[in-house]
Amino acid sequence: MGPVQQRTGPFSCNKNRHRHSDMAEPILQMRGIRKSFHGVKALSNVNLTVQAGEIHAIVGENGAGKSTLMKVLSGVYAHGDFEGEIQFLGQDCRFTGIADSEHKGIIIIHQELALVPLLSIAENIFLGNEQAHLGVIDWAKSFVKTQELLKKVGLKESPSALITNLGVGKQQLIEIAKALSKDVKLLILDEPTASLNETDSDALLELLLDLKRHGITCILISHKLNEIAKVADNITVLRDGATAATLDCRADKISEDTVIRHMVGREMADRYPRRTPCIGDKVFEVKNWKVQHEVHRERPVIKGVDLHVNRGEIVGIAGLMGAGRTELAMSIFGRTYGRDISGQVFLHGKPIDTSTVQKAIDNRIAYVTEDRKGYGLVLEETIAWNTTLANLEAVSRNTIIDEGREFKVAEDYRRKLNIRSPDVFARTVNLSGGNQQKVVLSKWLFSDPEVLILDEPTRGIDVGAKYEIYTIIAQLAAEGKCVLMISSEMPELLGMCDRICVLNEGRFVAEFSAAEATQEKIMRSIVASGVN
């Protein structure tokens, strides 16, 4: 995998994106949008004006109403299901379904990609829109058209490549190519970079700027304010189902703090809790850790890693996606990833066995997954149920669960971690991302770990909840736990960690203390290591 690549599309990018343009007629106007579910207001009064040919960012905390608004716009909620009016291209719109809005050129790309993994790129791009005569598909035509589209989004893959063999970043670009095939006028992207690494994110943002130059208007929903600062012309901030502010990025420089202030409705003095690290002896150590790829056995994923964490220390692991961070963590935690694993794990200087999850837990190691819905929670079940799952022994006697004790434990964590739910019998599927994350944390805290491996602990969580998670992490370190924190968000690592190790292609390529680490240094160490 290469370092930061310069994407070279057919319309390569230059810096003067502000130079345009006639902004007389707004392409989209949404006025006074209100929508409620069973009497609960999701949108109370949203106004959104998008100019033709701009990139318009929509930001807001989780639950602020972003997705609901986009569902209103794309016709998921049919006209009449909500109040307010939508004007697109100067016409009043009354969509009755997604097909309706797509017909007008409004296309939404959801966070969870909607591609069929075992079909080819060409088949996916023209899915439901096949290039066919009387039901017989014209493969040659599909192929050629797909090639054109792929060129536009800067992909060199063959149209017959299967989606399942592509990374998430490329899949995202395929989604955009699919949108382009439908003659898109307004492209809506919901958290497009949530699961992308920085290189892929940059490529995607560059592509958006290219599209803009070709007259395609774009609505970008994102949590990542630095990305928005790079590309957006206007920002609409939603808060509690209403428009809190519309900020013009071209007129004057908007600081992240301004945006955050509008999002949370208060001044955020600090994005990270203040902590005075109290670092003790070496507690957790991994020596010469080697892991082979789970499927392609001959491919090394971790190539001899040494790592240690001291008492009360927060150690960050930085790296690009695919660097092997999650693989490292999961292979240590009960060998839940990889094959032919070798190396040793020490706790307080003694070698320990972490070959199964149960043994790892018994040796007081916990791993909080990056994918809380896929690997963290049993969504259909309650908060209490999930909280005790990794340590059922502690709430049971002779394998019989003491529900009273379970309830007390769960209630205790609900209070301590401030999980927002009236009681612990709410099903976790109904909780917001931040609260779900807190439930996963409760589960692992209840297993009484000494070493906590946190994999992307704040992914997809809004700003307010992030701060709470940071506070919890800081508290754990203060209690003397060893925290290993994997994150793709460098500011988060810089803000929280005492030491940052940089992983690239299965090796640690640099290590920085909190004082010396900067985003540039980390990036540079990755790039430098990738070259040779």
Add this chain to the structure above:
Amino acid sequence: MATQTPELQPVQPKLGVGFLKNNLREYGLLLSLVVIMVFFQVETNGTLFQPLNLTNLILQNSYIIVMALGMLLVIVCGHIDLSVGSVSGFVGACAAVLMVNHGVHFVVATLICLALGAVIGAAQGYWVAFYKIPSFIVTLAGMLVFKGLALAVLEGSSVGPFPEDFQLLSTGFIPDPFHGENLRIASLVAGLLMALVLLVGKVRGRAERVKHGMESEPAIVFMVKNLIFAGMIGALSYLLASYKGLPNVLIVMLLLMLVYDFVTSRTTVGRRIYALGGNEKAARLSGIKTERLTFYTFVNMGVLSALAGLIFAARLNTATPKAGLGFELDVIAACFIGGASASGGVGKVLGAVIGAFIMGVMNNGMSIMGIGIDYQQVIKGLVLLAAVCVDVYNKKK
């Protein structure tokens, strides 16, 4: 029933009706059974609840219920077992050959047969759990294999009759030392005692939950529900007692029901099975040995299939190559009518039992009414579809 009801708003005790509305699924099932029973009671001019018919109804459905207990676990795990009918037929055949042809003592033969069931379950579970071969395929293969083996063991003919001691498993009733004239007093007392024990258990459980502030079910709903429940058990045992008393197989069935209900709702093993079915990856990362658990679920299913096979053979008093044919469909239908989810992680033991009774009462009632086997199947199919549709609709809401 439900010990924890996931309610977002704490419910005030007065809102009994509102609570029922929100938990329609829990009570709807029991309600539909009652409605169906009343319907057939009226349509058959009171034949349904006659002691003789009621006894038959229980005997006819006992083996389905026994298998439904195991199937529920398999389905909660996210799997399916299509082989249960063939396995029960095969085990019944083996039992016949052992007891009738070789004169093996019935206790020994029974134990051998149950062990055989465990081995069969293990053989299938092995491929499903450790090799990740879809259970649908493994057990489809098993269905063919054991159907064939049953035919081979019996050499194409029926084998019987069984020793009388063995027949008592299905045809016997608990003895009555009081020698009641028109009423088997021991049976009645046993039934009433059971109702009382259940009631006390429920009340104590509730008191415990109330103490911890965990209860969301309004007191009035709780009382009405459990009084109806206890009343039904009491009435049932009275009716049965006025015929021959409680059948032995009913006792076996009730014990199994209680054990499985307890295991699924209160023990760590039960909890882990639901976790495995609800999200296998999360379960594995929480230290649950998912493969071993799946394996044992199939072993358990094998044992229960064997038991069902024995009950069925004892009831017919002969093992035939056709025994067990199509049982798997009734068993699976019972679980789904009882609210189990095909994607795993959801389902209750009592739901599956009620589901089995819904099917059983319909079979029985329609037969009494003289509806042909042809339309019976049509109606049963539609009921299954309707039950699952209602489920899915409720979830979407």
